[in-house]
Amino acid sequence: MKLYNKIAALFVCILMITACSPDEGLSIDDHFLNYTIEDIPLTENCPVGVYYYNNGGGGLPAINYARLIEEPNPSTGKVGPWLKPVLENYIIDINSERSVEVVQQHVDWCIEKGGIDFLIFPGWQEDAQRLYPSNVNQSDTTFVNFVTGRTGTDGLPKTTTTQAVVNLKSLKYVLAVNLDRMNDNLTNSALIEDAAIITKEGVEITRIERFNDFFKKVSDYFADPNYYRINNKPIVMLQNAHRLYSKDSRALYDNMRAYVKNYCGDDMFLIAQQEAWTPPARFEYFFINGKVDAITHQNMYNQGTYDRSYWYPQLIDQNWMYSKEFFLSNWGIDYIPTIAPAFNKYVADGATDGTFRTPIVPRSEDTFKTLCNVAKKNLGNTRIVIIDSFNQWYYDTALEPTNPEYGNGYGTKYLEMVKERFKK
Numbered sequence: 001m002k003l004y005n006k007i008a009a010l011f012v013c014i015l016m017i018t019a020c021s022p023d024e025g026l027s028i029d030d031h032f033l034n035y036t037i038e039d040i041p042l043t044e045n046c047p048v049g050v051y052y053y054n055n056g057g058g059g060l061p062a063i064n065y066a067r068l069i070e071e072p073n074p075s076t077g078k079v080g081p082w083l084k085p086v087l088e089n090y091i092i093d094i095n096s097e098r099s100v101e102v103v104q105q106h107v108d109w110c111i112e113k114g115g116i117d118f119l120i121f122p123g124w125q126e127d128a129q130r131l132y133p134s135n136v137n138q139s140d141t142t143f144v145n146f147v148t149g150r151t152g153t154d155g156l157p158k159t160t161t162t163q164a165v166v167n168l169k170s171l172k173y174v175l176a177v178n179l180d181r182m183n184d185n186l187t188n189s190a191l192i193e194d195a196a197i198i199t200k201e202g203v204e205i206t207r208i209e210r211f212n213d214f215f216k217k218v219s220d221y222f223a224d225p226n227y228y229r230i231n232n233k234p235i236v237m238l239q240n241a242h243r244l245y246s247k248d249s250r251a252l253y254d255n256m257r258a259y260v261k262n263y264c265g266d267d268m269f270l271i272a273q274q275e276a277w278t279p280p281a282r283f284e285y286f287f288i289n290g291k292v293d294a295i296t297h298q299n300m301y302n303q304g305t306y307d308r309s310y311w312y313p314q315l316i317d318q319n320w321m322y323s324k325e326f327f328l329s330n331w332g333i334d335y336i337p338t339i340a341p342a343f344n345k346y347v348a349d350g351a352t353d354g355t356f357r358t359p360i361v362p363r364s365e366d367t368f369k370t371l372c373n374v375a376k377k378n379l380g381n382t383r384i385v386i387i388d389s390f391n392q393w394y395y396d397t398a399l400e401p402t403n404p405e406y407g408n409g410y411g412t413k414y415l416e417m418v419k420e421r422f423k424k
Contacts, residue, residue, distance in 0.1 A: 033311050033314045033315065033318070034314075035314065037313060037314070037317065037370045037373050037374055037377070038373065039373055040373045040376035040377055042376070042422065042423075042424050044383075044424065045115075045422070045423050045424055046376070046379065046383050046384070046385055046422040046423070047117045047118070047230070047382075047383060047384045047385070048114070048115065048116050048117050048118075048384075048385050048386075048387060048418060048422050049116070049117060049118045049119070049120050049174060049228070049384065049385075049386045049387070050110070050114075050116055050118075050119060050120065050386070050387045050388075050389060050390040050399065051119075051120045051122075051386070051387070051388050051389040051390065051392065052106075052119040052120065052121055052122075052147070052173075052389070052390050052391060053122060053389060053390075053391050053392045054092055054122055054143050055090065055091065055092055055391070055393075056092060057091050057092070057093040057094075058091060059089040059090055059091045060089050060393060060394075063350075064347050064348065064393075064394065065089045067080045067346055067347045067350060068080060068081065068083060068084075068347045068393055068396075069082070069083065069084045069406075069407070070082065071407065076351075077350075077351030078346075078351065079344070079346050079351070079360060080344065080346045080347055080396075081342070081344055081346075081347070081362075081363065081396040081407075081408060082407035082408045083396070083402045083403075083406070083407055083408055083409060083410075084402055084403045084406040084407065084409065085393070085398075085400055085401070085402055085403070086400075086401045086402060086403055087102055087105065087400075090102045092143070092146075092147075094142055094143070094146040094151075094153065094155070095153050095154075096153065097153055097163075097164045099146075099153075100153060100164040100165065100166055103146075103147050104166055104167065106390065106391070106400070107166065107167070107168055107169060107171050108169075109400070109412065109415060110171055110390065110415075111169060111170055111171050113401075113412045113415040113416055113419065114399060114415035114416070114418045114419050115418060115419035115422065115423040116171065116390075116415075116418070117171075117172060117228065118171065118172040118173055118174050118228035118235075119147075119171065119172075119173045119174070119390070120173070120174045120176055120237055120386070121143070121144050121147070121173060121174070121175055121176060122140070122143075122176065123176040123177055123178030123237070123239040123240075124136050124137065124140040124141070124175060124176065124177050124178060124214075124217075124218065125137045125140060125178050125180075125181040126181045126182055126210065126214050128181070128184070128198075128200075128210075129200060129201075130200060130201065131200045131201050131203060131205070131213070132213040132216055132217055133217055133220065135200075135210070135213055135214060135217055136214070136217050136218075142155075144173075144175065144221075146166065147166060147173075148166065148168055148173055148224070148226060149165045149166040149167055149168055150224070151165070152164060152165045153165075168226045171226070172226045172227060172228035173226060173227065173228060174227075174228050174234075174235045174236070174237060175218050175221060175236055175237070176236070176237035176238070176239055176273075177214065177215070177218060177236065177237070177238060177239065178239045178240055179238060179239065179240050179241050179243055179244050180239070180240035180243045182207075182210065182211060182214065182243075182244060183240075183243040183244065183245075184207075186243070186244065186245040187245055188245055190245070191245050191246055191247045192207045192208060192211065192244060192245060192246050192252065193207075193208065193246065193247050193248070193252075194247075195207040198210075208252070208255070211244075211252070211256060212255070212256050212259040212260075215236070215256055215259070215260050215268075216259065216260060216263055216264075218236055219260045219263060219264045219266065219268075220264075221234075222234040222264055222266050223264070229269070230269050230382050230384065231269070231382075233266065233267050233268060233269035233293075234266055234268055234269065235268075235269045235270075235271060236268050236269070236270055236271070237271050237273060238270055238271065238272045238273060238287060238292065239273050240273075241272045241273070241283070241286055241287040241290075241292075242274070242275070242282075242283045242286045242287065244286060244287075245286075246285075246286070246290075249285060249286055249287065249288075249289045249290040250289050250290055250291060252290060253287075253290035253291060253292070254291075269293045269294070270287075270292040270293050270294075271292065271293065271294045271295070271296055271336060272287040272288075272292040272294075272295050272296075273295075273296055273297070273298055274295050274296070274297050274298070275297070275298055276297050276298045276299060276300045276302055276303055277297075277300065277303055277305075277308075277319065280295075280322070280323045280326040280327055281326070281330075288327075288331055288333065289331075291331070291333070292333060293333065293334060294333060294334040294335065294336050294380060294382060294384075295323075295327055295333055295334075295335060295336070296335070296336040296337070296338045296386055297319075297320075297323070297337075297338055298338065298388075299338060299340050299343065299388045299395075299397065300316050300319070300338070300340075301340055301342075301343035301359075301361045301397075302343060302358065302395070303358070303359075304357045304358050304359075305359075306359050308359075309359035309361070312361070312367075312371075313367070313370050313371045313374045316371070316374055317374045317377060317378070320335070320337055320374065320377075320378040321377075323335060324378050324380060328380075334380040334381050335378065335380040336380055336382065336384045336385070336386060337374070337375040337378050337379070337385055337386070338385075338386040338387070338388055339368075339371045339372065339374070339375050339385065339386075339387055339388070340361075340371075340387065340388045340389070340397045341363060341368045341387075341397060341398075341399060341414050342361050342362060342363040342364075342368075342396045342397060343358075343359075343360065343361040343395055343396065343397060344360045344361070344362070344395060344396040345358050345360075345394075345395060346360070346396075347393060347394050347395065347396060348394040348395060363396070363408065363410070365413065365414075365417065368414065368417060369417060369421065372385075372417070372418075372421035372422070373421075376421070376422075385422060387399065387418065399414045399415050399418065401415065
């Protein structure tokens, strides 16, 4: 009987196969990723933030700058972007008037060419040996103070200095915090609530008190008219928030929020930066249960799966649609898309195995315009879009203008596309 059933089943399969005409077979047209990203018209302006990086007092190291500007030759492993920034290999030296001119030019480009609303600075790290108000690495606060014009080239406040000072004009900024430094060997069996009391500058302090004081230091900037707010709440970006192990993340974040509000009077708008392509529920017991206000992904181009890259931007669209709905329906948390104009690790790593384990996304105006539409499709309630980046040349993600007469130079085109795509 079993043999009869198998023969009958095989006969049915043969009939089904032979009954199908060639036109009825599977087609690429049937693939769920085979669709066109349509142009999304704007009904109102969309706030845009860009990551702003610190090239430091030495600019890009000579070897990295050489990779940025050299003519590509794939046969010898040279696959760089072949670009030369208009300002070339500039430095950001807080004691240099030339650096004030550089940053001022960046500010003017952001406002006039890109319609950028705010900069996002590199994540602040805690100085674990110091108490508030010195509990953040000095280099982090010094850079922000200089770029935002809070201090001049002599380090004095702008109200007292006679030296050159950056003028942000209408451009605003957001501070990010890197919570990885606060990890200090925390694990799922060694939680922040149970961590040993430490002594800072002769004062005993718990890990939770350290956590609260870290955000207290950030909140000292909220009174700045150029600090960016959404719904009158100052935004703070959380990086590596999945590294902060807690037995009750909701209580941890609620208590910190209350501590800051009692100090400065402001409710914060917290955005957690989640690793690219990670499942939306992976960090439920971290910043998700901590009830951050919104979640954004890191640059989706920064990943090592080549078959994924063949389906950009449709796969990014699918990921964001799912993540956005999941965060909102399960936790009431908003979603903010992060896009980039390109991605290439060659400038940072050279022709190494590490470079070629990450797919290169070459600059293409059409691709970037399409990704802008993917972002507009997946706007959250805040309608914010983040771009990585203004000036990150190590990975060719910069919007910063390049010499249009050199190599693959594009002038101010990518900034102009941001304004065209996100401003009415």
